[in-house]
Amino acid sequence: MIETTELTKRYGDKLAVDHLTMSIPSGQVTGFLGPNGAGKSTTMRMILDLDSPTSGSAKVNGRRYRDIRFPLHEVGSLLEAKSVHPARTARGHLQWLADSNRIPRKRVDEVLELVGLSAVAKKRAGGFSLGMGQRLGIAAAMLGDPQTLLLDEPVNGLDPEGIVWVRSFLRSLAAEGRTVLVSSHLMSEMALTADHLIVIGAGRLISQGSVADVVAGSSSSHVLVRTPEVSRLMSVLTAEGAEVSTDVDHALRIRKVSIERIGQLAADNAVVLHELSPQAASLEQAFMELTHDSGEYQTELKPPPPPSTTSAGGPN
Amino acid sequence: MESIIVLWANVRAEWVKLRSVRSTLWALAITMAITVGLSALFCSTRVARWDRMGRGAQLIFEPIGFSLNGIFLSQLAIGVLGVLVMTSEYGTGQIRATFAATPTRGTVLLAKMKVFFLASLVVGEISSFAAFFLGQAILSSKSSASLTDPGALRAVLGGGLYLAGIGIFGLGLGVILRRTAGAIAVLVASVMILPQLVELLPSPWNDDISKYLPSPAGQTLFHITSTRPSLSTGVGLFVFLAYPLGACLIGWVLLRTRDA
Numbered sequence: 405m406i407e408t409t410e411l412t413k414r415y416g417d418k419l420a421v422d423h424l425t426m427s428i429p430s431g432q433v434t435g436f437l438g439p440n441g442a443g444k445s446t447t448m449r450m451i452l453d454l455d456s457p458t459s460g461s462a463k464v465n466g467r468r469y470r471d472i473r474f475p476l477h478e479v480g481s482l483l484e485a486k487s488v489h490p491a492r493t494a495r496g497h498l499q500w501l502a503d504s505n506r507i508p509r510k511r512v513d514e515v516l517e518l519v520g521l522s523a524v525a526k527k528r529a530g531g532f533s534l535g536m537g538q539r540l541g542i543a544a545a546m547l548g549d550p551q552t553l554l555l556d557e558p559v560n561g562l563d564p565e566g567i568v569w570v571r572s573f574l575r576s577l578a579a580e581g582r583t584v585l586v587s588s589h590l591m592s593e594m595a596l597t598a599d600h601l602i603v604i605g606a607g608r609l610i611s612q613g614s615v616a617d618v619v620a621g622s623s624s625s626h627v628l629v630r631t632p633e634v635s636r637l638m639s640v641l642t643a644e645g646a647e648v649s650t651d652v653d654h655a656l657r658i659r660k661v662s663i664e665r666i667g668q669l670a671a672d673n674a675v676v677l678h679e680l681s682p683q684a685a686s687l688e689q690a691f692m693e694l695t696h697d698s699g700e701y702q703t704e705l706k707p708p709p710p711p712s713t714t715s716a717g718g719p720n
Numbered sequence: 721m722e723s724i725i726v727l728w729a730n731v732r733a734e735w736v737k738l739r740s741v742r743s744t745l746w747a748l749a750i751t752m753a754i755t756v757g758l759s760a761l762f763c764s765t766r767v768a769r770w771d772r773m774g775r776g777a778q779l780i781f782e783p784i785g786f787s788l789n790g791i792f793l794s795q796l797a798i799g800v801l802g803v804l805v806m807t808s809e810y811g812t813g814q815i816r817a818t819f820a821a822t823p824t825r826g827t828v829l830l831a832k833m834k835v836f837f838l839a840s841l842v843v844g845e846i847s848s849f850a851a852f853f854l855g856q857a858i859l860s861s862k863s864s865a866s867l868t869d870p871g872a873l874r875a876v877l878g879g880g881l882y883l884a885g886i887g888i889f890g891l892g893l894g895v896i897l898r899r900t901a902g903a904i905a906v907l908v909a910s911v912m913i914l915p916q917l918v919e920l921l922p923s924p925w926n927d928d929i930s931k932y933l934p935s936p937a938g939q940t941l942f943h944i945t946s947t948r949p950s951l952s953t954g955v956g957l958f959v960f961l962a963y964p965l966g967a968c969l970i971g972w973v974l975l976r977t978r979d980a
Contacts, residue, residue, distance in 0.1 A: 491743065500740070504821045
C-alpha cells in the first residue's frame with residue numbers, strides 16, 4: 405500500500421506536483437498515467453525519498469521510505485533514467501546493491517536468470533542496449549524479492565520484443581499478488597496490464613479508479629441510435645434530459661440517459677429503431693479527454709499539407 | 721545497533737563498488753608509480769649534482785623528506801580518485817540506485833569515507849615506504865637516513881596518511897560539488913595553486929596564511945625540517961585533517977537536504 409497525502413513539489417514558481425492525494429491498493433497493478441511533464445517521475449522520486457516534497461508526505465506500507473531499514477526487501481524500483489555505472493558489469497552492479505541490503509549473493513544469479521541476462525553477466529553495463537539496460541534495472545528492482553514495485557516508464561524506448569517481455573513480466577507480478585505502480589504515457593499499454601488507474605495532469609489528480617470506471621466516466625461513452633424518425637425521438641429524449649447530437653445517416657449519439665431507458669422510451673412512443681448500441685470510449689479517448697487541458701506542450705492537430713500538384717524538380 | 725548494521729552492509733557495498741571499476745586500480749597504481757618514481761628521479765639527480773652543491777647545502781640536506789617529495793604530484797591522482805568515488809555516481813545516475821537502497825544518506829557517506837580512507841591509506845603507506853627505501857638506497861653514497869633515525873618512521877607513516885587525507889578531501893569536494901570537473905578544479909586549486917598565490921601576498925601575511933593551507937600544513941607530516949615558517953607536526957596534523965573532515969561535513973549537510 406502506497407499513500408500520498410497532499411504531496412507537493414515546487415521548482416521555482418512551477419508546481420510539478422500539486423497537492424496530490426492518492427492511494428495505491430495492494431496486490432494490484434496500478435497504472436500511473438499522465439502526459440509527459442505531468443509529474444509522474446517527480447511523484448515516484450518523492451515516494452522513494454530521493455526528492456524531498458515541498459509539503460505533504462508519502463508513505464509505503466504506513467512508513468516513510470527513509471524509515472525502512474533495508475528497503476530493497478520491501479520496495480523495488482526502476483527509475484526512468486539509467487542508474488548504472490557504465491564501467492561496472494551487470495553482476496558487479498547487482499552485487500553491491502545486494503550487499504547494501506544484506507541480500508544473499510546467490511540472489512544475484514537468480515535475478516539475472518529471471519530477466520534473461522545470465523549470458524552477459526560479466527559484460528560491462530555501458531555496452532548494453534536500451535532493452536538490456538531496462539532488464540538490468542528490473543533485475544535490480546527484483547533483487548530483494550519485494551512485495552511492492554515502482555516502475556517508471558518501463559517500456560519507454562523498447563523494441564516490440566522488449567515491450568512484450570515487460571508486459572508479460574508485469575502480468576506475472578500481478579499474478580503473484582504484488583503491488584505494482586507503473587507509470588506510463590501509453591494508454592494502450594495500461595489497458596493491457598493495469599487493474600487500477602491513477603490519472604494525473606499538471607501535477608494534479610484527475611481521475612482514480614478501475615480501468616472500467618475511468619472509461620465509463622468519459623463523455624466519449626455514449627449510446628448510438630439509428631431511426632427513421634429522428635426528430636420525434638429527439639424531442640422525446642431531450643424532454644428526458646438527454647444530451648443528443650445528430651450524426652449522418654439518421655444516427656443519434658445520446659449521453660446522460662441509460663441504454664435501457666432509451667429503449668423503453670422508444671417503445672412507449674412507438675418509434676422504430678434500426679440500431680441501439682452502447683459505444684464505449686477506448687482508454688485512449690478517455691485519457692485524451694481527461695488530460696486535454698493539462699498537457700505541458702499542446703499543439704493543435706493540423707491536417708497534413710496537401711500533396712504538391714506541381715512535380716518536384718528532380719535531378720532527372 | 722540498527723545503524724551499525726546498515727553501515728556495515730554499506731561498507732561491503734562500497735568496497736564492491738570501489739574494486740569493480742577498473743579506473744580505481746589505475747588511479748591507485750598511478751599514485752604509487754608517481755610517488756616512487758619521482759623519489760628515484762629526485763634522489764638520483766641529487767646524487768649526480770652532489771659535488772657541485774655548496775658545503776652549506778650539503779649540511780642542511782635532509783634525505784627523509786626529500787625522498788618523499790613525489791607526494792606533491794601523486795596527491796593529485798589519489799585526490800581525483802576520491803572526487804570520482806562520489807561524482808561518478810552523480811554523473812551516471814547511479815546515485816539514485818544508491819539512495820533508494822540506503823535512504824539514510826549520512827550512512828552512505830560514512831561507508832564511502834571508511835572504505836576509501838582504508839584503501840588510500842594502504843596504498844599511501846606502501847607508496848611512502850617504497851619511496852623512502854628506494855630514495856635512501858640511491859642516496860646512500862652521499863647522505864642518507866635509516867628508518868630508525870629520529871623522526872624517520874613518523875615522516876614515512878605521515879606521507880601515507882597525507883595521501884589518504886587528500887583522497888578524503890577529494891571525496892568531500894565531490895559530495896559538495898557533484899560534478900567531476902568542478903571538484904577536480906577546486907582540488908587542484910587548493911592543494912597546488914593557492915599556496916603559490918598566497919606566496920605573492922606581502923610579508924608576513926604570506927607566511928602567516930600559507931602555513932594553514934592544506935599542503936603546507938600536511939607537509940609537516942612527512943617533512944622533518946622546513947625552510948619556511950611552518951606549524952609543528954601536531955598542529956599541522958590537526959589543521960590538515962580539518963580540510964577533508966570539514967569538506968565531508970559540509971557535504972553531509974548538503975546531502976541531507978538535496979534532491980538526488
